[in-house]
Amino acid sequence: MSIVDAPPQQEVHTLYHTHHAWLVSWLKRRLGCIHHANDLAHDTFVRLISKSLGTAHLDEPRAFLTTIAHGLMVDQFRRKAVEQAYLQALMHLPEAMAPSPEEQLALLQTLLQIDQLLHGLKPVVRSVFLLSKLQGLTYIEIAATLKISLRSVETHMAFALHHVLLSRSR
Known part of the structure; x- marks a missing residue:
């Protein structure tokens, strides 16, 4: 039976054994660490399975897997950067104001x-949204800062607001 004729579980099984x-x-x-590489490879196949992605149509399975793995790798780097920035900010707080470990975890997750x-x-x-919400700039100021029209702002x-509202309803 070829991968094209195989049931979905068999497709993933074959893809895993052929390319893992x-x-x-x-x-x-790319990561310099076999442990992180194994973790991300595992996460790649979990993503493949969780999205119920069929693999029968794949002409280039390695390109498909590297696309998923690369996205996961970028997400991991971004999460680590946010976590590092958060930990740096915590170091500057007086000890009396430092949140508890439970609060730290909740804040980091948020x-x-x-x-x-x-x-x-x-x-x-993203720039328009952050300039408005974090820096308190008016739309006219944002337009001037970003050199775009007021209508574009x-x-x-x-x-951005629609995106935020949609994400809250999920």
Whole structure:
């Protein structure tokens, strides 16, 4: 039975056994750590299975796997950067104001959710949103700062707010 004729579980099984070692090697070259490479390879196949992605149509399975793995790798780097920035900010707090370990975890999880939400926006939309919400700039000031029209600022802000509202309803 070819991979095209195989049931979905068999497709993933065949894909795993055919390409897992190669994917781990590819990730190890990029991450420099066999343990992280194994973790991300595992996460790649979990993502493949959880999305119920069929594999029968794959002409280039390694390209498909590296696309998934690369996205996971970028997500991991971004999460670590957010966590590192958060830990740096905590170091500057007086000990009496430092949150408890439980509060730290909850805050970090919230920051990661916000980061993921913002990452889902195009860079210019994200900039408009952050300039408005974090720096308190008016739409006219944002337009001047980003050298875009006032109408573009309004459109980008509407899109950003819609994106935020949609993510809250999920």
